[in-house]
Amino acid sequence: MAKGTKSTWSLRRKLILAAIAVVVVLGLALGLGLGLTIGRNGGSDNGNDNGNAPTPTGSPLPSPTGKLPWTPRVNDTWQIILQNNIELSDDATSVTPNVSVFDVDMFDTPKETIDTLHRLGKRVLCYWSGGSYEPGRPDSDQFQKDDMGKELDGWPGEKWLKLSSDGVRTIMKSRVELSAQKGCDAVDVDNVDGYQNDNGINLTEQDSIDFLSYLSNLTVPLNMSLGLKNAGDIIPSVLPIVHFSVNEQCVAEGECQTFHAFIDAGKPVFHIEYPDNAGSKLKEDIVQNFCGDTGDASGSGGFSTVLKKMDLDGWVEYCDQSVETTALNSTDQGS
Template sequence: MATNAAAEAATSEKPHVAKAKRSWPLWKKLTAFGVTLSVIIALAVGLGVGLTRGKGGNNSDETANSEADDSTEPYLKARSSLWQPKVGAQWQIVLLKPIKLNKDGSAKDLKPNVGIYDLDLYDNDAETFAALHKAGKKVICYFSAGSWEDWRDDKNQFKKADLGKTLDGWPDEKWLNLRSTNVRNIMKKRIKLAAQKGCDAIDPDNVDGYQNDNGLKLTKKDSIDYIKFLAAEAAKYNMSTGLKNAGDIISSVLPYVQFSVNEQCVEYSECETFAKFIKAKKPVFNIEYPKGAPKVKESDRKAICSKKGKAKGTEGFSTVIKKMNLDGWVMYCTGNTYQTAVEN
């Protein structure tokens, strides 16, 4: 297996292809590998445990199904209204591993001291989200809404007809049929789980299958309708919804979502497209992956944060500079860097 640095370098050097899924983040590769290894170990010792990662979160189908049958009322009470993040709000995103709290279970010393954390729905437990709330922070919960992942515990709930072509270069993921009632029912469970765990918003990924060779004849209209479905479902629990990339459907879904999570719009000179969110007084949470991170050249940082040239249109954006594996390291346009503690 290649080292993290080598794998990351290989990923970051892949050329951008228009209308295609961008490079699969290294954190996702490592997650898939980690789960596979967990299965092998579990079988070897005869434990028969499910695929759980992090600090004791239980992601089994049985748990997810039983939780999905609970009343929604307690979770509605936890969020009295739909959260609308402010333009320019500072944030951090960590997906590679669950974040690590203090020994007393608090998040009071968590770095960076920003108001919003975007974290993996499954890897982080409800106690982590509660600690973040106690520290005055909001939590956006990430999950893939448009691709089947072979390491997720609900993978067997998908039917053969729900699955499209394998994502180019990534044998562990397949595009999902966004029109499928079964797919939508599974996503309802995921969204309800997010509500139960205390998420303030959802970050549903891979909703732009129409831009790719998906094998399901997905269209823009399918993605637009799907985003509206996800947003309406999340709103039942007073959770906000973000649009992940998919710049060419912004005008159609902007009234239904509360923010954008964008990757590499500076790198590909696409930021003016996403500025529609700022005009609507909704934030753009922008991630850039410069070559060499965490050793970022000063010239690269300045270019990313210049608001001109390739960065034209980024006025008001909430930009973070990250490594492709989306671990705890982050740099801001001020040049300040931080390392969010994560579990081993």
């Protein structure tokens, strides 16, 4: 009896172990299959026109289609105009300059202009300030005084904002939605670097990191990519959730190497410098100072550099010393 019981248990144990082995093998096979499927859906074939551009990891939410929004590429050519609107008729057949990307003011630029740029094969970054109150914007009366800090140096009436405020974030959510309604491909959100300034409301790096994460949750589901404006200190923390950099004066500040992290990640740096005497063709040595990859410009290799006047009108000079002027709906269109 004892021998028969032991033999029966041995058989049962073998059957149990065999069943467990089958379950483990099936589980591994299923897991591998799922992993391969996820890899295909989340790889470089993301529905962009970027070829094999790396997929930005860490975006908190996907778009409704499950694909990433259009993202710009390293070395994309561009023009930025924040003063007045581009003069562009609905039936225009071209726009000057003939670049890939235009960065324009979201509030001031009509949807019809963005539609025309799209018809001409251009992509549009829409600029607005996420970290400051600007008097005169259509939604300026919605901001609360308790959410405002000190004025931005050199910009009378413009004040730093408390980025963690529910009220501020509600307003910014509306701005994201308006950007989508106008057809913007991406948003260029300014003044997220209040922590670097005398802001009067104790802004920290973490405030900016959390704010950009909040914006990413809004922009990606609406099929818009998100840029980081300046704010070099937080690049390591936000690089996975932003798609490009818009940098001002890294050559003048000697900090281009900091922003080269974007290039290393396969993401572009749209780079602006403001040379003295901008507005007329610059001397070759001045251009090379801003466009080389040595000296103060060390680390700027691969940047999409434009030389502009501080008021960001239609005048632009590129690193090949070509000068272009975009026609604006204003008598003041630069030299």
